[in-house]
Amino acid sequence: MLDIRIEKTTNPKPIPGPENPLKFGTIFTDHMFIMNYTRGQGWHDARIVPYAPISLEPSAMVFHYGQEMFEGLKAYKTEEGKTLLFRPNKNIERANKTNERICIPTIPEEDFLQAIKAVVKVDEAWIPTRPGTSLYIRPFIIATDPFLGVRPSDTYLFMIILSPVGAYYPEGLNPVKIWIEDEYVRAVRGGVGEAKTGANYVASMKAQDKAHEEGYSQVLWLDGVERKYIEEVGAMNIFFKINGTVVTPKLNGSILPGVTRDSVIRLCEKWGVPVEERRISIDEIYEAHKNGTLEEVFGTGTAAVISPVGSLRWEDHIMQVKDGGIGEFSQKFYDTVTGIQTGKIADELGWTVEV
């Protein structure tokens, strides 16, 4: 149990009203959670303070060797005014796996959840209520030792910041165009691909730029060894519905284990939809498209929940998925998950946690 000191702002910012379109991650609430770590002492000085810049030494290790981790989850307001988190323990469990992989000290799960709940409670009035909106929660940890040698830091900052966000696609679910990358790779087994750390994102930017130049919004990564097997979409996991079966790449050490990915698999099991986690080659997708059995393609992640894929480009082939619109399964999954998140659909799987 953390002893959290709370210092409220004396200068609150205006809370965005319903007219504000709320772009992703541009507005931050009045407060943030901070806790320090010092080797020998452990995590200490948990506090909620006004959202403000922080001061770090230019030599702080995070700036030089990238020892940092992050998470992303959301809080939702129900019609009755309750505040719900969606499967926060999955994020917390994953956070500690990331920590272990990159030599950051872990945080007791109950303390992590307490910190999230406490800061969300303080800024509860910032949770937007229009359909599709939510409060995005960004916990992260950075290495702060002022030292240019290479080793794990002895001091860290754990912070949680909050951002009201709009519907990812204001006009509703919007099919995206995907570029299948066969030159650059994102991650290899044994690396940090399954950890939620900035390194994976910096590794992906060049290909993302290339895709944008070609008019594609996202990159689909192939495996780093043979460039043959499907991995993920960089900030989303990927699913295909082929001939009635939902398939997704199995977690192989270089793919991020998404909470939304797990939720799709659990719902398939509940609904009796055949679902497989296995290796999927790009040739298999190409063949399925050619013979008409590629029924749906969609990405999954906390930010958009689901992102239907309208078309894929692989080398010189452009594969349009069916009519390029939203598939029936994609829509059903989106409606169910967002319904559970906002308390409109009974939470039979026990996925929501009240703040």
Ligand SMILES: *Cc1c(COP(=O)(O)O)cnc(C)c1O
């Ligand atoms: C966060 C993330 C995802 C999606 O995970 P969710 O828990 O569903 O939000 C997928 N891929 C990468 C690389 C990520 O960082």
